[in-house]
Amino acid sequence: MNSAAVPASPGIDLSKPRMLSNPKLDQWICFWSIPVFYVLFGIIFVIFGRIMPPPTPAMATADIVAFMTSPYLSIAVVLLAMSLGIYALNSGLMLTQMKRMEGVSPVLRYGYIAVLGVGGLPGCLFPGYMFALGAFRPEYDAHIQVMLYELGFLCFVGSLGCFIIQYTLFAIAVFLDKRQLFPKWLAYFSIWTLVTELVAAPVFITQTGPFAWDGLLAFYQGTIIWVAWQTCLTFYLFKAIKEQPIEELGLPMRPNEL
Amino acid sequence: MNPFRNLSLFQNRLTHVWAFLVATTLASWWLGGSAHRIMEGALAQERFTTTSIIIAIAIIKMRLVIWHFMEVKACPRWLRWTCDAWLLSVAIIVLGLYRFA
Amino acid sequence: MQTKDQLICLWLVPFFGLAFLFAFWNANGFFPPMSPTMTAEEVATFYQDNLASIRSSMILCNIIGLSLVPFYMVIIVQMMRMVHASRVFSYSYLIAVVNGGTMFALADLAWLNAAFRPDRDPQLTMLLNDLAWFAFITPVGFFIVQNFCLAMAILFDKSAQPVFPRWVAHFNIVTALLVAPSACALIYKTGPLAWDGAISFWLHMTTYVCYVAVMFIVTRAAVIRQATESSTHPQTWQEQAA
Amino acid sequence: MSNSSFTYEQASQFTEHLQGPSGSAPDKPIARVPGQAAMWFFVVGDLWIFTCYFACYAYDRAQEPMAFLQGQLSLSQDLGAFNTVLLLTSSLLVALCLKATRKQQHTQARQLLLMGGTLGVCFLLIKAAEWYVKIEAGLPVMSGQFFIYYFMFTGLHFMHVSLGLVILTLVYLELKKATAGNLAMVEAGAVYWHMVDLLWIIIFALLYLM
Numbered sequence: 033m034n035s036a037a038v039p040a041s042p043g044i045d046l047s048k049p050r051m052l053s054n055p056k057l058d059q060w061i062c063f064w065s066i067p068v069f070y071v072l073f074g075i076i077f078v079i080f081g082r083i084m085p086p087p088t089p090a091m092a093t094a095d096i097v098a099f100m101t102s103p104y105l106s107i108a109v110v111l112l113a114m115s116l117g118i119y120a121l122n123s124g125l126m127l128t129q130m131k132r133m134e135g136v137s138p139v140l141r142y143g144y145i146a147v148l149g150v151g152g153l154p155g156c157l158f159p160g161y162m163f164a165l166g167a168f169r170p171e172y173d174a175h176i177q178v179m180l181y182e183l184g185f186l187c188f189v190g191s192l193g194c195f196i197i198q199y200t201l202f203a204i205a206v207f208l209d210k211r212q213l214f215p216k217w218l219a220y221f222s223i224w225t226l227v228t229e230l231v232a233a234p235v236f237i238t239q240t241g242p243f244a245w246d247g248l249l250a251f252y253q254g255t256i257i258w259v260a261w262q263t264c265l266t267f268y269l270f271k272a273i274k275e276q277p278i279e280e281l282g283l284p285m286r287p288n289e290l
Numbered sequence: 291m292n293p294f295r296n297l298s299l300f301q302n303r304l305t306h307v308w309a310f311l312v313a314t315t316l317a318s319w320w321l322g323g324s325a326h327r328i329m330e331g332a333l334a335q336e337r338f339t340t341t342s343i344i345i346a347i348a349i350i351k352m353r354l355v356i357w358h359f360m361e362v363k364a365c366p367r368w369l370r371w372t373c374d375a376w377l378l379s380v381a382i383i384v385l386g387l388y389r390f391a
Numbered sequence: 392m393q394t395k396d397q398l399i400c401l402w403l404v405p406f407f408g409l410a411f412l413f414a415f416w417n418a419n420g421f422f423p424p425m426s427p428t429m430t431a432e433e434v435a436t437f438y439q440d441n442l443a444s445i446r447s448s449m450i451l452c453n454i455i456g457l458s459l460v461p462f463y464m465v466i467i468v469q470m471m472r473m474v475h476a477s478r479v480f481s482y483s484y485l486i487a488v489v490n491g492g493t494m495f496a497l498a499d500l501a502w503l504n505a506a507f508r509p510d511r512d513p514q515l516t517m518l519l520n521d522l523a524w525f526a527f528i529t530p531v532g533f534f535i536v537q538n539f540c541l542a543m544a545i546l547f548d549k550s551a552q553p554v555f556p557r558w559v560a561h562f563n564i565v566t567a568l569l570v571a572p573s574a575c576a577l578i579y580k581t582g583p584l585a586w587d588g589a590i591s592f593w594l595h596m597t598t599y600v601c602y603v604a605v606m607f608i609v610t611r612a613a614v615i616r617q618a619t620e621s622s623t624h625p626q627t628w629q630e631q632a633a
Numbered sequence: 634m635s636n637s638s639f640t641y642e643q644a645s646q647f648t649e650h651l652q653g654p655s656g657s658a659p660d661k662p663i664a665r666v667p668g669q670a671a672m673w674f675f676v677v678g679d680l681w682i683f684t685c686y687f688a689c690y691a692y693d694r695a696q697e698p699m700a701f702l703q704g705q706l707s708l709s710q711d712l713g714a715f716n717t718v719l720l721l722t723s724s725l726l727v728a729l730c731l732k733a734t735r736k737q738q739h740t741q742a743r744q745l746l747l748m749g750g751t752l753g754v755c756f757l758l759i760k761a762a763e764w765y766v767k768i769e770a771g772l773p774v775m776s777g778q779f780f781i782y783y784f785m786f787t788g789l790h791f792m793h794v795s796l797g798l799v800i801l802t803l804v805y806l807e808l809k810k811a812t813a814g815n816l817a818m819v820e821a822g823a824v825y826w827h828m829v830d831l832l833w834i835i836i837f838a839l840l841y842l843m
Contacts, residue, residue, distance in 0.1 A: 055476050062479050106578045113529045113574040117536030124483030149489030164577045220675030234781050242689040281476040293744035308725040319714035322842025341843050348838035352831050359728045359827045361667050387691035
């Protein structure tokens with residue numbers, strides 16, 4: 033890999049005084065955005081929104097209207113709209129570390145960029161807007177409120193495609209990585225995540241039971257496995273940044289290589 | 291060329307296991323097929339007996355696959371125990387929930 | 392020399408920017424924006440009365456909706472010229488740009504859909520209208536992160552000749568902060584934070600237009616500097632290191 | 634991985650050990666896991682995830698036994714049993730392939746693997762045909778919980794088999810190279826393929842017979 037020491041070259045001024053005495057500070061900023069993001073995520077979806085754990089699809093209309101018109105729901109979505117972008121930082125860090133893998137061409141990284149560029153919208157922000165719409169205008173007819181409620185939860189629990197490709201690309205990258213930046217079992221772990229995510233596929237056809245959007249399999253199992261996976265991934269990202277040799281930072285980097 | 295050369299198929303334990311697995315599959319197939327007959331009476335108790343036998347056969351089959359095909363019988367103790375614990379849990383969970391839930 | 396294409400992408404900005412301004416000026420109810428306090432019937436009547444202008448403007452917006460993407464890509468290429476420990480901010484910037492662009496496309500499609508069948512149930516027209524305004528005004532999170540990344544990239548730049556001057560970093564942070572309160576348009580129907588209010592709309596739009604104008608000027612300067620530098624200096628870092 | 638340094642001499646000792654000197658059971662097991670430890674991590678975890686599905690299935694089945702029984706009767710037990718035999722045979726072939734690999738009979742191993750993989754493909758084709766018939770018969774008939782479980786279980790298993798075929802293909806390519814480092818990979822692939830077999834045995838019992 034890029035084991036060459038940082039060359040003293042006329043284009044680079046290493047002596048610049050800055051808060052940047054830690055050469056990995058950029059990565060650390062992105063790393064610490066991960067816990068920040070997930071704490072916010074919890075505040076938004078669990079405390080304010082009451083979106084997680086989800087209420088049942090088979091709720092009575094009056095209850096749905098009461099859920100949708102809760103003022104806390106709007107606050108949750110405002111926070112979401114302000115902070116969802118942070119996941120771009122998390123993904124950027126992931127890509128930076130994937131770049132270090134050996135025997136992995138950029139193709140997986142580019143796929144990852146594309147998938148993450150799309151992923152958060154159908155699965156997170158769009159459902160948020162559905163809830164915000166209902167909370168914004170309590171005067172909507174009950175049947176419109178019900179539709180918004182369902183659209184919100186179906187998108188929130190049921191949008192799978194982007195994440196499935198994300199887990200696949202990650203698993204392939206870890207399998208091929210000769211450098212073992214992430215342990216092999218994490219790749220297998222992401223296949224479990226993929227499998228448990230797939231089980232959310234029937235949320236669109238059932239209203240009760242384990243495959244409904246509040247179901248034991250479609251929601252709880254998938255969420256538990258995903259949380260465990262995300263925790264392990266975060267831990268290994270931490271390790272990867274910490275153990276990244278200083279010589280590998282910075283140069284040589286080709287200016288046009290993403 | 292014969293792909294089975296030098297494998298002494300008929301004295302091979304893998305083949306014996308396989309033959310036993312196929313035989314039990316056919317047996318449980320016959321048992322499960324009798325669901326057609328029980329259907330009318332719908333006797334929960336009788337159905338439970340059949341179900342228990344079918345699950346038991348499946349557990350035995352899985353144990354054989356794990357033991358001989360996956361070679362767990364020669365593995366460290368923790369793996370053998372993990373696999374057996376799993377088999378036992380599947381049996382208890384499935385039959386317990388089916389019977390008492 | 393990899394600057395000609397960058398300059399082409401840059402010069403698309405004034406062209407499409409004028410088209411955007413025209414589209415918003417042309418559409419009744421967007422400049423100044425319609426009020427969120429309108430009832431469903433009023434919204435429906437509004438669409439019936441202003442069909443031609445809304446449709447023409449929004450179709451124009453639909454066509455040019457993502458025309459600022461090449462501009463942002465020029466900024467990314469300039470970020471790549473900076474001397475960094477990693478590419479982490481470039482990646483994050485790219486993902487944030489993609490997300491922000493998608494939300495604008497969604498807003499535009501919702502407006503067009505509301506205008507497609509003006510005699511439908513007024514509640515549905517209002518729903519589409521609300522969705523469009525939400526998607527247009529409130530997804531500020533991506534803009535914030537995008538600017539944050541650019542600002543950090545500039546502050547972390549170790550080039551002896553900085554690609555962007557340092558004040559651009561501060562400028563990016565300030566614009567992000569000015570735009571941030573617009574997310575509250577999801578709650579308020581009146582006052583400065585409503586989607587037609589002084590902060591959520593006027594400040595947001597003014598900031599954005601100024602932002603694009605200023606970034607256009609500094610990015611152009613950076614590209615031109617790249618052109619002169621690369622004619623005298625080695626092109627790649629490897630060559631530089633050699 | 635420490636297993637990649639596992640040599641053929643050790644492998645033949647291991648095989649002898651498995652078989653026993655004269656077919657008898659080994660006195661003391663060797664502390665070794667076939668394939669990669671990571672693969673076993675995956676297999677055990679995957680089995681537990683499936684156990685959660687089975688638990689939900691058993692619970693729901695107990696709630697409305699008649700509806701489930703009716704759904705079950707509309708499946709073809711014969712095709713299911715045939716598919717089971719296919720997978721069992723395929724498993725045997727892959728196990729034999731591993732044996733041949735340990736004896737460094739790479740050509741023979743490839744032949745056996747190819748046959749095993751072909752049976753896997755047959756399994757998928759039959760499964761697809763079964764789905765096709767079911768969907769042609771009309772989805773409204775299959776509105777009950779049972780069919781959601783049916784499609785979920787068989788669908789997930791289908792996915793596992795497809796992944797298994799990809800893995801077998803990789804193993805095949807590895808066997809073509811016939812280098813000494815590939816044994817761990819053949820073992821890992823075999824373990825995965827047997828797990829697919831394992832899952833089908835219990836799914837067959839739960840969905841078709843129970």
